[in-house]
Amino acid sequence: MINPIAIQLGPIAIHWYAICIVSGLLLAVYLAMKEGEKKGIRSDDILDFILLAFPIAIVGARIYYVAFEWGYYSQHLDEIIAIWNGGIAIYGGLIAGLLVLLVFSYRRMINPLNFLDVAVPGVMIAQTIGRWGNFINQEAYGKAVDSLNYLPAFIRQQMYIDGSYRVPTFLYESVWNVIGFIIIIATRHKPHLWRQGEITAFYLIWYGCGRFVIEGMRTDSLYFMGMRVSQWLSVLLVIIGIVFIVYRRLKGIGPYYLETKEEN
Template identity: 60%
Template sequence: MTIQLPFLALSKIALKLGPLEIHWYAILIVTGAALAVWLACKEAPRRKMTVDDVIDFILIAFPVGIVGARTYYVAFEWSYYSQHPSQIIAMWDGGGAIYGSLIAGAIVLFIFCHYRMINPLDLLDITIPGVALAQAFGRWGNFVNQEAYGKAVSNLDWLPHFIQQQMFIDGAYRLPTFLFESTGDFLCFLLIILLRHRLTFLKRGEIFAFYLIWYGTLRFFVEGMRTDSLMLGPARVSQWFSALLVLTGILFIIIRRVKKYN
């Protein structure tokens, strides 16, 4: 006899202090960012950078990245937000695009490196493992918010019950695409951390290029399974952008090798 447990979705709100509501999504993003900063600070001396360089960069890039993620999402969903302008800033209810964050962060990085006279490839190599880890954490915010999921499936018996119940949405189990991407992001982080000081043949920027290839490939396939993709006509925007990341990473490595840069 099978006992069907009730499906009680997790609350988006982790803590209430009077009128102040602290959402799980925000906690997970901040936790991921804090770990990313710590990792970058530990690595900075190897690239002849100071902890202050890392902290100053993150203090600028983190808020700009959040704005970039929301701006990207709102831009591609403008038909809705133009009719609901009060919802534009309501990121705590979900609705952000990691590619918007990456674009905004890249702009900040190159401007910051120019003024600090830092090689941007060094800063990219230092920060990118933390970015992958922060993304792995952030996808669990999507889990709590019941967003970024895939098609309806007959069951999710291969998953723990708490994931099954959270993925029971609109009367059906949903493919947990958040979990696929979070797992892939964490594997990317582990590989970089384990190998970056063991592979002596790596050149500047190639850790970053590896991330572009890995994450672009991962996101391309995960995006194809999602039901909430941002669209540009008949195309999934993130799949096009993912393909561009993979191509950029491959070309970067080829050029660095052919030109014999350090």
């Protein structure tokens, strides 16, 4: 079993979970800044946005998780802020981050669709790395299985929980996001392929479809009206993404991705 604490400096403990989240964030910022240069979005704007949005997204992700597990946290109020033990919901973070982005884009006079299209690939990579924090914390896994012989030994060992091997749903989502990231990176600069906002819409569809299936395998899901909360939201994201693309294509709305550039 991997120790969830990476570094212990006296009373200060640095968890692998936090390292995964911060590493994903840094890589996402780097990717956004590189692409932002081509789209006329200043690096300073991206950094300012991240410094504002990241802490708010973490709070949003925690509030979302705690809200749907209030039965437990109402009896353990001291654990509400203990995010180093896990328990943040990516959808809560995405919702909070989106709200910040809309306000930030308005204040900086940046088209939010351009900002999103630049940021989305980095978001997918950040989610990919973040799932390995779940792996180290031994959370976000599926049902018990007889063996995991198709996986490397270090994953099998870490996925041996409560006397059984567990389906590594963290790994499935991580791989799914990497595939989506590769598709976007390999195609986004092809002429007359993506329209403005469609990279973001693709992310909604791709992530929503993968998350719906993978969430169904998990044993630690949050529930609402008899179905997993993340599955409800996944369906909503897929619908939004499809409607966005179909409507704008039928109406001929929006320039192509390569034709959009912010004026500074």
